[in-house]
Amino acid sequence: MNIQKEKISEGNISVTERISGSEAVIRCLLAEGVKTLYGYPGGAIMPVYDELYKYQDQIHHVLTRHEQGATHAAQGYARISGKVGVAIATSGPGATNFVTGIADAQIDSTPMVCITGQVGSHLLGSDAFQETDIVGISTPVTKWNHQITKASEIPEVFAKAFYIAKSGRPGPVLIDITKDAQFEEFDFNYQKCKGVRSYKPFPAIDSEKVQEAATLINKAKKPMIIWGQGVILGKAESELKAVIEKTGIPSAWTILGASAIPTSHPLNVGMLGMHGNYAPNKLTNECDVLIAIGMRFDDRVTGNLETYAKQAKVIHFEIDAAEIDKNVKTEVAVLGNAKESLSQLLSLLNPTEHTAWHQEFKDLYAIEYEKVIRHDLHPTKEGLTMGEVLKEINIQSNGDAAIVSDVGQHQMIACRYAEFNQTKSNITSGGLGTMGFGLPAAIGAKMAAPERQVVSISGDGGYQMTIQELGTIFQQKVAVKVVVLNNDFLGMVRQWQQMFFEKRYASTEMINPDFVAIAKAYYLKARKVTKREELKEAVAEMMASEEAYFLEVCVEKEGNVFPMIPTGASVSDIRLE
């Protein structure tokens, strides 16, 4: 087998060369500009790993400690960079361990290409060793998937996979390659995919619809913008900012949309949904025009749909036609990319101010501050709160850190209180709510953006679901900051048990190990904080560290996250206590 030593440039490779399928896999990745991939070797993918060895000066393979970690790392990489994340694993259990990360990427629209090895094609369907029907298993959770049984299919399928993963509404794609196709030699050349005839990722924007939207917005007395990740995925941050500033419309975000507009922006009125801010939830049911941009009216955002924004005319800017009228009936739907739609809209909008209406948000914020935020950020009682840890991180990072959270109470606190100056800074598992997402996702994020401060924030429950990735941090020397907010409980479930199950704490208390000792066993700098007086200095030490750092903060055991919209309740029934 000939070893390609010269650098391979990105893009099309028109010269035909005779190489193996496994070498072709690497050449395809290089042609798509992939520099880093996350994975775990095994029998059915060994030929590709052999090529990874030969190409190690051009492509960096990161050995995670579990295939699930590889998918989340690829997701973190994609979320912070906007590029396609790549993960690779063997057949059977390697492939099935991918499923959680793939499902997470599907529901959170993360561009990802997953490569799995498969048993030889003559063994397909024979229950061979480590055979599993991963194409069948992954079908409902992938944007597209395909099994390759002949080496000659590799270039076209890879080109299509990358095109599909990142175009339109992004998502995960899985390519399964039989072992014989990896060994087989064929004449390789590479053409980037320019389109798939049955797939229309870029809907043409209907300017009449944009005009209708503008007319409604111009006439509105109490308009409100709610934006989601579509703004970030569509690179429409500056267009959104311009729309908000021209019109003076109070604007709120879903957790995946967080950071698209800086937290400190005066018209940013906060977070939507179950544990979001009081004002935007309450006033969703009082606005006259609700302008949804790149968001999908998830049930955690809307609460009870029967009582959601019934008084408002709803405008929906959305790239995915299947989302229009799926949950909320729209008055005007503008199908298309957020960047183009908003720039068309901007020119049609009248400069307006909505001072009195904006004041209503401020008044409700003041109530929330007194009832909730003051206690969360400036507690006077003994136990440390999750909120004050976030506040300290905000202060010491100047709001420039990327926050990668896991799932649960700490996640809601992180999303509520983290201050973001720049986009793509809030990386979390939104739709799937995957505990264990945070730590490996932070690894991918830090590797994609080494110049940034990346802080992983987990609870003691989720952290232990992928704790083995400390090994990856150690081996790869990833300078990620790992914070565990430890309350010795599965806090969110415990909160629900307290509120809705009469304090029957079924299997939510955790007897935890010595987390500092575990981090130290992986040769990481580590520290534990139990008292308020130590917090500031400990966070300073962590932020100043040039290398990875583990910080455990023991917080109050039975703290609750408020506000809260109980399941099935209306957004206007949001509770402050």
Place this chain on the structure above:
Amino acid sequence: MEDQKQLFTVSIYTENNIGLLNRISAIFQRRHINIESINTSVSEIEEVSKFTIVVNLSEEKVKKILGQIEKQVEVIKAYYHTDDETIYQESCMFKLQSDLLFEERQIQNIIKESNARIVTVNKEFFVIEKSGRKEEVELLYRELKPFGILQFTRSGRISVSKKPMKISQMLKAFNY
């Protein structure tokens, strides 16, 4: 608020790919929707397959399902129609004992009146085939049942819409 359930014929034009049937049926399965009948075949366009799926749903649900189907990368276009908007047929076959042909005169009348066709006859059994609407097939079944049916099978619905579906134009627009 939900509108009434009724039968809809969903016609889906797709690329001819392994696994697409799985992908499409999963969309119904996810929402706990029973597929009344399903047929896949070639279509009027070379290399384009056509799924014909019959479901009993509200129109609102059918629209949402269609959105999810069209979102699939290898689906070219999907449509839904009510029974009034389509010409549809299904086909069935009965296997019966050959003695009946001679001993039960009525059988011959049933075959004639139902516009069924005798496909084959041998010493032991004969096979009749009938195409038509579901009700016609069901009527024939009820009429033959008292004589003892050895085997019976019925196909899924196939249908053509009264209005054009304009798939060829769509594909041409893609420089195909």
